[in-house]
Amino acid sequence: MEAARKAPLKAAETEQPKYRDRASERRIMHNQPDVPLPENTTTVSKKKRFAEGPPPQPSPPPAPLAPGKDENNVGNKLLKMMGWKEGSGLGTDGDGRIDPVQTAIYAQGVGLGASKAKEFGKYAEGYSGYVHMAQDAARERYGS
Secondary structure, three states: OHHHHHHHHHHHHHOOOOOOOHHHHHHHHOOOOOOOOOOOOHHHHHHHHHHHOOOOOOOOOOOOOOHHHOOOOHHHHHHHHOOOOOOOOOOOOOOOOOOOOOOEEEOOOOOOOOOOEEEOOOOOOOHHHHHHHHHHHHHHHHHO
């Protein structure tokens, strides 16, 4: 009787289940290639950028020299819509500020609350402007 029980087990052990390549079936069903396509060369350049460090931040656009004469300026348009005329002062009586507020550009990388700002157009371009800026910074440090 034991021989009869062992015989069916040996037959089941010798039969191996058929392998069904389901990944291949999915590739055929979704019209995908068997081998992945190579990635674009732009991914290699991204890796190089990461290795070189973050990209430089864009510099702020220079302020126009005469903001009162710039017709595309939103503030200028609003003032003219409210009845302001060029050369007159602000306010109901026209005795307020005549010249525009001077802009100050903050140093790149400083956070909110940074007290030091670089005045736009205060220093000349090139080496002489750099020297004057460094001298002013040294005087400011000495004074504080």
